[in-house]
Amino acid sequence: MIVLDRVSFSYGARRVLRDVSVSIGFGERVVILGGSGEGKTTILRLILGLLSPDAGRILIEGEDITGKGDGALRDVRMKFSIVFQEGALFDSLDVKENVAYCLREYTSMSDEEIEARVREILASVGVEQAIHLMPEELSGGMHRRVSIARALALSTPKMFLYDEPTTGLDPVNADNICRLIADLSKDGKGFIMVTHKVSDALKVADRYIFLKDGALLFDGTGRELLHSDIPGIRVFVAEVCPPGPDCAEEQGGKHV
Amino acid sequence: MEIKRLLSDLQDFYALSWRGLAGIVRRPFYYKDALIQMDYAGAGSLLIVVIVDLFVGMALSLQLSAELSNLGMKMYIGMIVGISVVRELGPVVTALVFTGRVGAGMASELGTMVLGHQVDTIRVFGFDPVKKLVTPRVVSSLIMLPALTIIGVAVSLLGGYYINVFVSHQSGTFYWSSIRNILTTENVLAGAIKPFVFGYLIAVICCYTGLSTRGGAVGLRQSTTMAVVLSIVMIIISDFLLTRVLLYVLGFSV
Structure with missing residues (x-):
């Protein structure tokens, strides 16, 4: 279980996360949604201990990793595999x-x-x-x-972390990546995917977390997301699901 | 707030400098990474070091020839060129060339790796980025800068020889004899210790600024510029301090 307990984080004077509390199981298929700069990627980096929160605690399988150094975090990090935005391949090495x-x-x-x-x-x-x-x-x-x-x-790994895996890709390639992500999670392995593309998110996940102004605005299923009447979410999901009951029924939890 | 940040940066710099050096004797060893860096820093810099040091030696010999001929002391060109190049110009000029080519490359490469999340990837894979990225560059600089300095000094002396014989029309045999006379243990030590210090300084300064890169292309430009400027300033300052200490320790009277 990954637990973020009242976590706050700032980049200098800019507050990115405020008192965020959430628990995610290792087998869950979770998408973190939100606009740019809402702290989605920051959550992934906090889970891996690449950043340390200003306040609150992060627990991985009961172990408090808050403020620990690279050496102490090695075993925790080996439980995850992360795919950074743009891939982060080593330029000097071939595939x-x-x-x-x-x-x-x-x-x-x-x-x-x-x-x-x-x-x-x-x-x-x-x-x-x-x-x-x-x-x-x-x-x-x-x-x-x-x-x-x-x-x-x-x-x-026990869990995959994907940071905007479909950003910048054409619809066909984005669909292929979503299919691959779904396939890799078929044997019960979970993932946390960060994206702002609701259409891609709906293809792969069971649980959706929505961040707004550094706070957790929504945590639920795809159907609940599409039925949500929270204004910030309605605007966000409008691209795949214009207002109306039929769309939500058709789109909710439609996996690739 | 600025002072606090400066102190924090200094603390990080000293920690990285120490860990980068200590990595040489602590497992795991990344031999292949060090060899790649040595190839880039040494073989890759050879031509430019040869060209720059050759012309420095020739210019120095020419200047001395012009002044000493007025005094009727052109026979001393070899001795003065030898002392200047072995103790001072060879190590400093080679270090400056090394900074411009290798140091700037280290800072920009590491900066790009930070911005492209490649350093984060290394951390997530369980590697220590200091051991994996900094130590091989420290090793490379500690070995290749002294090696390049030896070659640079030899080429500078050759440049001096060319001007001494073919422009100033002095005896080549006497030139080499003067050079041999000044190659005492004291003179050689006074020049030989410097490249190790310069190499270490260049590596840790450039690695630190590279790994501290933030903020995209502008941040990368700033960190690369900072790496080169800081390295040059530190080379010049440390050269003075080393000269002062070495002259005292080696028993030269000033």
Whole structure:
């Protein structure tokens, strides 16, 4: 269980999160929605201990990680795999070496074994043909897929974290990434996906959290989200579900 | 508030400087990363170091020739060029070239990695970014800057030789004899210690400013500029301090 207990966070004078409390199970499929600058990505970074909250506590499976350093957080971080916005692939390494990054450091596999494992993972996300390309030679969709492949390489994480995985992609590629995210969670593995695209969110998740002005405005199912009469949410979901009862029934929880 | 931030930055800088150095003797060792950095810093900088030091040696010899010929003391060109290049100009000029090429590269590369979340990725994967990114660059600078300085000094002396023989029409044998005479343990030590200090300073300053990058392209420009400016200033200041200490320790009278 991931627990954020009355967490507040600021970037300098700008308050991003105020007294946010939420609990997320490792098997849950959760999307955090909200406008730009509402603190969605900040929550992912807080969960990984890449940022420390100004106030409140963060507990991962009962362990309070608040304020801990990189060394103490290593085991906690190994429970997650994160796909950052834009992929965050290492520019100086080709696709094979990006995916093999952790394998080379943490395993004693031979070069042949590593290549076979990398090919297997790349095939599972549909980009095996890109194995020898450099990151700058990849399209946006391939970039995200390779980043997901790298997240899968070493171990079987308990939970995936996706930071805006479909941003900047055309509808077809965005749909493919959503399908991949849904497939990866089929064996009971949960994820937290951060996005501002409601249409993509509705394809993959069971639970929706909506942030507004640094506070938790909504926490519920897709159907509840689409039926919500909270003005801030109504504006946000209007792109996929204009006002009217039929749309909410059709769209709510429609997975890819 | 500014003073508090400055003190906090200084504390972070000292911590990174120490951890970057201590990483050399603490596991895990990232040999491959260090070799890649050494290739970039050493082999990649060789040509520019050779060109710059060659012309510095030639210019110095030319200036000395012009002044000493008025005094009828052109035979001393070799000695003065030798002392200047071995003790002072060789280490400093090579360090400045190293800063411009390698230091700026370190800061901009690490800054780009910060902005592209690659440093965060390294942390999430369980690696210590200081050990993975800073220590290999410290090792690379500590080995390659002294190596480049030796080559730079040799090339500078060759440049001085060329001017001494073909422009000032002095004896080449006497020039090399003068150089050999000034290559005493004291003179060599006075110049040989500096590149290690300069290399360490360049690496930690440029890594720190690179890893402190915030705020997109403008932030990257600022951190790269800051890395180069701070390194140059620190090289010049530390050169003076080292010269003062080394002259005293090695028994030179001033």
